Each structure stands twice: as C-alpha cells, then as structure tokens.
C-alpha cells in the first residue's frame with residue numbers, strides 16, 4: 638500500500654479481514670508530499686478526558702479503523718465514487734495527552750491546522766465531543782466564522798461542571814462565546830430530553846441557533862429538516878456528528894445514550910441534504926467501543942463517514 642495512488646486495498650484481491658488497519662483501507666499519509674497531494678485526511682483524535690459519564694471514546698479511532706474495512710467508495714445516491722474523485726488518506730492519530738484537556742486541544746488544533754495549510758480537508762474521528770474544540774479553533778483561525786450542522790442528542794451548550802469550563806458538553810457554548818459561528822447558520826439536529834431544566838433548550842435558542850428536536854424530525858418530516866439544511870448560507874460549514882444523535886438501538890456504544898433518537902437511515906438522508914454546502918471540516922465523535930455491542934456503533938460511524946465523504950466532492954474543488 639502506497640500513498641501514490643490513493644486507492645483502497647481491493648477486498649477481492651486482499652481479504653477485508655486481513656492487512657494492517659487504516660481508515661477505509663486507504664494509504665497512510667506520512668510524508669510532506671502525501672499531505673500536499675491529498676484532498677481529504679481522516680485523522681484520529683483518541684481522547685475521552687472530557688466525558689461526564691461513560692468513558693471509552695479514546696478507543697474509537699482504533700475500532701472505527703477496523704470496522705471501516707467494510708467501507709466502500711461508490712455512493713449510489715450521489716452517483717459518485719468518492720475514492721476515485723478525491724485523494725483520501727489516513728492521517729494517523731493525534732498524539733493526545735490523556736490527563737490534560739488543554740494540551741490535547743492544542744495538539745488537535747495544530748494537527749488540523751497542518752491539514753488545512755496543506756489544502757487537505759480534515760475529517761476527524763474522536764474522541765469525545767470536547768475534541769471538536771481543538772478542531773473548530775483551527776477551522777476558525779483558518780476560515781473565520783463558520784456555519785455548523787451539529788447532530789447530537791444534546792445541545793452541548795452546557796455550563797461548566799466540577800469547576801471546569803471545558804468538558805464534552807460545552808463546545809457549542811464555547812464556540813458561541815469565542816465568536817466562531819455565524820449564529821443564524823447553526824443547526825442542531827436530533828436534540829431530545831428529558832433535560833435538567835428548561836434552560837437546556839432556551840440557551841441555544843437565545844444564542845440564535847436553530848434547534849431541531851427528534852419530535853420536529855418525526856412530526857414535521859424529513860423534508861422540512863432538509864430545507865433547513867439547504868437554507869444554510871454561503872461560507873464555510875463545519876459538520877459535527879455525535880453518534881448519540883442516533884437511538885441507542887442503533888448506537889449503544891456511546892458516552893451518554895438517550896433513547897428516542899434518529900435511526901441510521903434518517904441521519905443518512907439528512908447528511909445527503911448537505912451536498913452543495915461549503916463543508917470545510919467534519920468530525921465523528923462519542924463512539925465508545927467498550928460499551929458497543931458486536932461493533933454496531935462503530936459500523937454506524939463508518940456509514941456516517943461514508944455519507945460525509947460523499948457530500949464533500951460537490952464542493953471540494955471549489956475551495957481546496
């Protein structure tokens with residue numbers, strides 16, 4: 638496997654259960670030249686020091702790499718073969734600091750900045766949702782204020798906990814406080830209760846975010862939500878996907894599961910509606926393999942990553 642061709646290992650020539658695991662059986666990006674050539678880099682951020690309940694997301698990049706041996710490149714809905722159209726590679730993992738959230742976020746920020754400076758779109762596999770803070774900071778410093786499509790059971794606009802301003806439920810509040818967003822272009826999808834108080838829903842609305850609950854998705858219909866996605870304005874967009882937006886029946890292996898979520902198919906449909914948006918970075922977070930069952934959560938994550946990759950090509954050449 639070399640990075641010169643950016644091709645997946647062929648499962649009909651080299652069985653999918655064999656070989657050294659990389660994301661989607663793609664080449665490992667190692668040299669300066671590899672990063673110069675690549676369009677998209679899939680980067681692991683194996684950190685779970687921001688979790689408030691179940692840990693384990695530090696093992697997600699490893700498990701998602703392994704499960705992504707089942708990932709294929711042709712996407713029938715968009716009629717695109719992602720790995721023919723784009724040069725995609727595995728950028729390895731960020732060397733995070735297990736005991737230090739601030740140092741970890743700096744490390745993630747620097748890795749993501751490196752990718753952006755090489756015109757390489759970052760697709761980050763966390764890690765808990767605090768890892769998004771490092772990635773978003775790099776995106777903000779590179780592009781300025783961004784729109785956000787945020788799939789999650791939780792709004793992640795929560796206050797400090799245990800005297801710590803930063804944990805895995807705060808990145809949307811911190812981003813708002815730091816001026817990273819175009820608030821009218823922020824969409825949160827999959828939100829559901831029960832909540833600690835009415836503030837849980839009031840705070841993001843007061844920030845100007847458009848909050849779409851699972852009730853909204855089911856009662857108003859997917860088309861209504863797709864229209865909200867398509868209404869996001871011009872400019873850079875960050876796509877952040879917390880696997881707990883899915884119902885625990887589809888994604889049990891996560892830090893803070895909440896019943897009554899989206900099913901996998903609904904999430905795929907909504908990501909498909911993002912084709913045409915100026916996606917500049919994306920992440921997949923909160924998979925916790927120790928709580929997974931038969932790898933179904935990691936498998937759902939692989940499918941979401943495939944959907945993400947398929948909406949990148951429509952925009953990639955215009956801004957990279």
Ligand SMILES: [Mn+2]
Nearest residue numbers: 766789793879
């Ligand atoms: Mn989250």
